[in-house]
Amino acid sequence: MRILLTGAAGQVGGALRPLLQGRYEVIVPSREQFDLSAPEAITGKLDEFEPDLIVNPAAYTSVDKAENEAALAFLVNGEAPSVMAAWAAGHGVPMVHFSTDYVFDGKSRDLWREDDPTAPLSVYGASKLAGEIAVRSAGGPHLIIRTAWVYAAQGANFMRTMIRIAKERDTLRVVADQFGAPTTAATIASAFTQILEQADSDLSGSFARAKGVLHLTNSGSASWFDFARAIIAGAQSRGVKLKATEVIPIATSDYPTRAARPANSQLHLQRLKEVYGIKTAVWQDALDDELDAYVVQGQRTLHEPL
Ligand SMILES: NC(=O)c1ccc[n+]([C@@H]2O[C@H](COP(=O)([O-])OP(=O)(O)OC[C@H]3O[C@@H](n4cnc5c(N)ncnc54)[C@H](OP(=O)(O)O)[C@@H]3O)[C@@H](O)[C@H]2O)c1
Numbered sequence: 001m002r003i004l005l006t007g008a009a010g011q012v013g014g015a016l017r018p019l020l021q022g023r024y025e026v027i028v029p030s031r032e033q034f035d036l037s038a039p040e041a042i043t044g045k046l047d048e049f050e051p052d053l054i055v056n057p058a059a060y061t062s063v064d065k066a067e068n069e070a071a072l073a074f075l076v077n078g079e080a081p082s083v084m085a086a087w088a089a090g091h092g093v094p095m096v097h098f099s100t101d102y103v104f105d106g107k108s109r110d111l112w113r114e115d116d117p118t119a120p121l122s123v124y125g126a127s128k129l130a131g132e133i134a135v136r137s138a139g140g141p142h143l144i145i146r147t148a149w150v151y152a153a154q155g156a157n158f159m160r161t162m163i164r165i166a167k168e169r170d171t172l173r174v175v176a177d178q179f180g181a182p183t184t185a186a187t188i189a190s191a192f193t194q195i196l197e198q199a200d201s202d203l204s205g206s207f208a209r210a211k212g213v214l215h216l217t218n219s220g221s222a223s224w225f226d227f228a229r230a231i232i233a234g235a236q237s238r239g240v241k242l243k244a245t246e247v248i249p250i251a252t253s254d255y256p257t258r259a260a261r262p263a264n265s266q267l268h269l270q271r272l273k274e275v276y277g278i279k280t281a282v283w284q285d286a287l288d289d290e291l292d293a294y295v296v297q298g299q300r301t302l303h304e305p306l
Helices: 011-021 039-049 070-091 123-137 158-168 185-199 203-209 224-237 270-276 283-300
Strands: 002-005 025-027 053-056 095-100 142-147 171-175 213-215 246-250
Touching: 002 011, 002 039, 011 025, 011 185, 039 070, 053 070, 070 095, 070 123, 095 123, 123 142, 142 185, 142 203, 158 171, 158 224, 158 283, 171 224, 185 203, 185 270, 185 283, 213 270, 224 246, 224 283
Parallel strands: 002 025, 002 053, 053 095, 095 142, 142 213, 171 246
Antiparallel strands: none
16 A cells, blocks of 8 residues: 655654554655645645545644735645545555544533534634535545544653743743643544554555544544643653742643634544544653653754754
């Protein structure tokens, strides 16, 4: 099977790449070779690559910046997946598209299920929802994987930001009234690889069993404050030298951002378990693994000393 993997330099794409490459033929075009902000070139590229499966974690992911760059966000997150999905449907090629908890408004206290009504609060969320709708309505075999609060030892993410700020400042103030499941890119990549292996050669049947949309995060729940405290404690216990050892809980209203975020981002994982038999690690265990990787990586690089 030949897989086209977009966004291979990103967190999820970067975690998927080595796992997929060990098992399949994988095409990993650079942003220049496959630019999602130029959707008019996509069909020609797909004719050239001739993939048997498209896996699309690439996205415009700057949530706050998107408020001022709506056209670009919709181009990359809505229009480009639409063109890919149309090509995929026309060629009977399955497509896997990554999406987000930010398609929900977060106003319910319940965990969000795949079929719950969407109502994004932000331009980013609306652009990702446009991508979901396009992929679904193209009519080909597809799986939309919604994830949340993604981080990794590499990349721009909350874990690395907390450690960096804690090296610079005496205290950290972190929002304590937004809840979700911190999720490692490694967890997503591992679960997705299992889904592919289980499907064997019947990806369409496998994706149909999940009704084309699946929630995939680490298990458990945390506020950003809980997550920050665990990061700081975990980093310290691994010998990372920090100035800030205290995390102070604040309210969302104390930390205004351009884009509104859902208060409750927790995704229900029942479908993942029932359809694919996958139970993901609790977020605290996944964080331990990622902090270990961060420390090993820090020991290897002069630019990010412990
Ligand atoms: N990060 C989160 O917390 C989070 C939460 C929920 C859902 N998600 C979803 O999960 C997926 C993966 O997220 P991630 O955290 O891995 O994102 P990421 O680290 O920001 O990576 C995004 C990737 O997309 C590429 N990209 C951006 N614009 C592009 C364009 N115009 N043409 C081609 N490639 C482009 C980037 O390329 P460069 O490397 O060249 O910049 C990067 O490789 C996305 O669909 C995202 O919406 C993420």
